[in-house]
Amino acid sequence: MPISNPLSNLFGKSPIKPIQEHMEVAHQAVQLLTPFFDAVTKNDWQAAGKVQKDIGELENKGDTLKREIRRHLPKSLFLPVPRSDLLELLSMQDSIANRAKDIAGIMLGREMSLPTAIEADMLKFVETCIATSAQALTAINELDELLETGFAGRELQIVENLIQELDNLESLTDDLEVTVRSTLFKIEKELPPVDVIFLYRVIEWVGDVADRAQKVGSRLQLLLAR
Secondary structure, eight states: OOOOOHHHHHSOSOSHHHHHHHHHHHHHHHHTHHHHHHHHHTTOHHHHHHHHHHHHHHHHHHHHHHHHHHHHSOOSTTOSSOHHHHHHHHHHHHHHHHHHHHHHHHHHHHTOOOOHHHHHHHHHHHHHHHHHHHHHHHHHTTHHHHHHTTSOHHHHHHHHHHHHHHHHHHHHHHHHHHHHHHHHHHHGGGSOHHHHHHHHHHHHHHHHHHHHHHHHHHHHHHHHHO
């Protein structure tokens, strides 16, 4: 049974729960890329516009949470982990939602259809990036348990395993990105050059979602090493 920490009773509630809530909101924004790309494949720009609006609202909610966390994060020496590390973790989480918003915004603004040749691989790529974000959320949700156990014991091993799986997922997204790019390269001469440029940008940004989720895990791993 976890032992209550007298320091947390003395200096207010831990900032960990709000940070976990922030990551949850970031992941919710990323999850909406599934219905967004579903609408894109159907050229249903009205539906895509609704999802893009929802992503934007979640990203804004995340920004509000981020400001509140920064405002109320204690500056005392009694935080369970360094304040700078928590702020860095928060910024990394925030960047995940930002990139989801970027993807939806550029595709909706240009009404970017996916070439049939890359559609299946692109959708698989998107779903794997979403899974990477979900894995980052799972790892972050263990942070309060880690604090209660003093970053030791069975809980430490659980989180290390979660981070390893996160790294594996990110590596898989790298492979899928190479596949999508390779297929696009083979057909790019058949497409308007400007469309090709923006397609490559979207592919890069989808990969960024996984990269940024993996960086959340990397920051968490640094906390484990302290």
